Amino acid sequence: MVRYFSAIVIGLLSVLKGMAVTVKYFFSKKVTMEYPDQRWKMPDRFRGKVGCDTNKCISCLYCVNICPVSCITLENVKAEIPAVVTNLEGKEMKRLKNITKFEVDISRCIFCGLCTEGCPTGAIYMSHDYEISCYTRKDMVYQWVKTKL
Amino acid sequence: MLKEYIEAIKTFSEQNIPFTIKGAPVELWYIVWIFIFGGVVLGGAMLFAGLASFAERRFAGFFQCRLGPNRVGPEGFFQFIADGIKLVLKEDLIPAAADKMLFRAAPYVVFIGTLGVFAALPFSKSLGITNLNLGLLYIFAISSLVIVGIIMAGWGSGNKWSLLGGMRSAAQIISYEIPIGVVFLTMIMITSTMNMQEIVNQQGGGLVNWLVFRYPPFTLFAFLIYFIAAMAEVNRTPFDLPEAESELVGGFHTEYSGMRFAFFFMAEYANMFVVSAIATVLFLGGWQSPLPFFILNIFGDYSILAIIEGFGWFITKVLFLVFLMMWLRWTLPRYRVDQLMAVCWKVLLPLSFANLLLIGIWMIL
Numbered sequence: 001m002v003r004y005f006s007a008i009v010i011g012l013l014s015v016l017k018g019m020a021v022t023v024k025y026f027f028s029k030k031v032t033m034e035y036p037d038q039r040w041k042m043p044d045r046f047r048g049k050v051g052c053d054t055n056k057c058i059s060c061l062y063c064v065n066i067c068p069v070s071c072i073t074l075e076n077v078k079a080e081i082p083a084v085v086t087n088l089e090g091k092e093m094k095r096l097k098n099i100t101k102f103e104v105d106i107s108r109c110i111f112c113g114l115c116t117e118g119c120p121t122g123a124i125y126m127s128h129d130y131e132i133s134c135y136t137r138k139d140m141v142y143q144w145v146k147t148k149l
Numbered sequence: 150m151l152k153e154y155i156e157a158i159k160t161f162s163e164q165n166i167p168f169t170i171k172g173a174p175v176e177l178w179y180i181v182w183i184f185i186f187g188g189v190v191l192g193g194a195m196l197f198a199g200l201a202s203f204a205e206r207r208f209a210g211f212f213q214c215r216l217g218p219n220r221v222g223p224e225g226f227f228q229f230i231a232d233g234i235k236l237v238l239k240e241d242l243i244p245a246a247a248d249k250m251l252f253r254a255a256p257y258v259v260f261i262g263t264l265g266v267f268a269a270l271p272f273s274k275s276l277g278i279t280n281l282n283l284g285l286l287y288i289f290a291i292s293s294l295v296i297v298g299i300i301m302a303g304w305g306s307g308n309k310w311s312l313l314g315g316m317r318s319a320a321q322i323i324s325y326e327i328p329i330g331v332v333f334l335t336m337i338m339i340t341s342t343m344n345m346q347e348i349v350n351q352q353g354g355g356l357v358n359w360l361v362f363r364y365p366p367f368t369l370f371a372f373l374i375y376f377i378a379a380m381a382e383v384n385r386t387p388f389d390l391p392e393a394e395s396e397l398v399g400g401f402h403t404e405y406s407g408m409r410f411a412f413f414f415m416a417e418y419a420n421m422f423v424v425s426a427i428a429t430v431l432f433l434g435g436w437q438s439p440l441p442f443f444i445l446n447i448f449g450d451y452s453i454l455a456i457i458e459g460f461g462w463f464i465t466k467v468l469f470l471v472f473l474m475m476w477l478r479w480t481l482p483r484y485r486v487d488q489l490m491a492v493c494w495k496v497l498l499p500l501s502f503a504n505l506l507l508i509g510i511w512m513i514l
Contacts, residue, residue, distance in 0.1 A: 008496060012373075018480040022212045026476075032216040 047111045047126040050104045052144045056123035058085055059097040063115035063124050071108040072115060075101035087121045106132050107140035186278050190267045198418035199229035205418075205475050212479035236414075239407035244307055247404065251305030255298050256405070256412035262294030263419045270426050271346045273436045273459035284345040285333055288427060289326075292382075295420065296322045299391065299401050302413070306404040314400025317486065318384065318391030324493040325381040325388075331501040332375040335508055336431045339363060349435030356439045361432040367508045372432040374501045376470070379424035381493070383417065385474055387481040390489060425470035429463060433470075436463040 033040065042048070050072075059076045076097040083095045115124050134140060159176065203218070207225065210217025219225035243252055269284040271277045281287050296319055303315015339360060340348045352359050361372050381388035392400035402413045429435055436459035438444070443455045484492070 008500075015477075015481065019476060022476065022480045025214050026208070026211045028214060030211070030216050031214050032210075034216070 042128040046128050047113050049106060049127050049129045049132050050109060050124060051127040052102055052124045054099055054102060054144045056085055056121040057099055058093055058095045058121055059099055062118050066114045066118060068112060069108045069110055071105040073101060073103040085121055102144045103141055105141045107137060190264060194264055194267060194419040195415055197422050198415035199233060201418040203229040208475050209479055236407055236411040241407045244404050246307030248305040248307060251301045255302035255305055256409045258301060259295050259298030259416045260412050262292055262298060263416045263423060265291035266423045269345055271349050271430060271435055272463055273456045276456055276460060280346050283343045285343040289333060303401040308404055310397045311401050311403050314391045314397045318401060321390060321489060322382055324490060325378045328374055328378045328497040328501045331505055332371050335371050335505045345430050349430055349437060352434040353437050355441035359434040364508050364511050367504050370504050374497050375428055378497055380474060383420040383424055386478040387484050388489060389483060390486060421471050421474055422467060425467045428470055429466040433466045436460060438462050
């Protein structure tokens with residue numbers, strides 16, 4: 001008899017306890033991120049879509065050679081007047097070649113970041129852009145061309 | 150026989166029609182008023198069901214640290230209209246193995262069982278569809294129609310999950326109707342009437358006169374027993390075995406789509422309103438104010454404004470109980486079938502009988 005009633009009391013109390021927990025969440029701050037309107041701030045070292053500043057690129061082909069999946073294509077011609085580019089350490093470097101084609105096939109990219117680590121001028125970098133879906137494979141190939149020949 | 154019947158309708162309509170135009174036959178007005186009241190109740194019930202379904206989804210979000218639907222309209226307020234349009238436009242599928250007659254009729258039976266109760270609810274002082282002398286008995290009787298509809302749906306779908314859901318529902322609702330009946334009996338014993346308006350009238354004069362505080366703590370126990378059993382009666386979590394998604398796919402409404410599903414859906418939410426309204430009338434003073442007086446009675450005793458205030462109190466109490474049901478839904482997990490039956494037969498039923506007995510003894514003393 002005692003067990004019967006104590007079970008009822010314990011049951012009702014545990015329901016109240018549970019309700020206290022849920023009502024705490026009812027008024028707490030919501031964790032939902034309403035995506036297209038609100039976005040996460042990405043950490044500094046987040047590796048998103050590859051970006052390139054072709055003004056800085058000296059066409060050394062480092063990134064092309066190191067890329068494990070060969071998704072970078074770079075074509076150039078010899079420059080008539082060499083431009084001057086400042087590298088990461090502040091030294092001035094001569095750019096002897098002009099870029100005619102700089103392509104990254106994002107559909108093949110594995111976002112390893114190797115291309116950016118050795119780049120002497122910091123021309124190629126991993127951006128914070130993660131919205132890279134598109135409708136065709138062609139759209140996945142990003143091009144940065146400085147001059148048209 | 151037929152003549153007597155027509156005479157009875159005639160006398161009834163002469164007494165009950167609010168107003169008529171001279172020259173028009175009384176019977177015609179009777180029919181017109183039937184349609185007007187029916188339309189008001191149907192519209193009100195559907196609107197409540199829509200709003201409650203929206204509120205349920207939004208509150209479910211809040212209880213789980215989410216936002217819930219907030220895209221359609223301000224704060225997602227028009228979500229239920231979008232849902233309704235979607236359900237109306239959907240194709241009405243009937244499975245080949247279904248018992249087509251039963252399958253088609255079931256949602257309406259369920260809906261009628263829910264809607265019929267609205268006829269006897271006292272929404273405010275002298276505001277209600279009818280004022281039946283045996284209101285409580287009528288409500289108890291017509292709300293049982295819901296089970297018939299659910300079994301029809303379960304059997305008519307020609308699907309084992311639906312049948313299981315229907316059978317579970319039958320077992321559950323019939324079991325839980327017994328404690329509810331005993332609690333009704335207790336309240337009838339206290340108020341010595343089955344007239345819903347009369348029950349509310351007896352609870353006037355502030356919070357302390359509400360029946361839930363009449364014989365402390367026994368009427369409070371009666372309220373708890375009624376509320377738990379009522380949650381089982383309307384198939385809400387933790388008693389939602391008839392439509393347990395994770396076990397029975399969707400229970401009795403697995404095969405339903407489009408408008409027929411919408412009827413089940415609306416019936417469920419309207420049913421929540423109904424059981425909360427009954428709890429309000431029986432225990433929480435119905436349309437009576439928690440203060441000892443009506444604030445708007447300064448404009449005359451029970452003027453239109455005071456009646457509206459009473460309606461406001463009634464709706465507030467009902468909505469609070471509905472919110473409580475939603476709160477419990479997102480707090481408790483579902484019972485097992487044996488636990489469900491144990492709660493009813495081993496706990497609620499003996500306690501409700503003991504309650505009846507003790508209140509009876511108190512009343513004699």
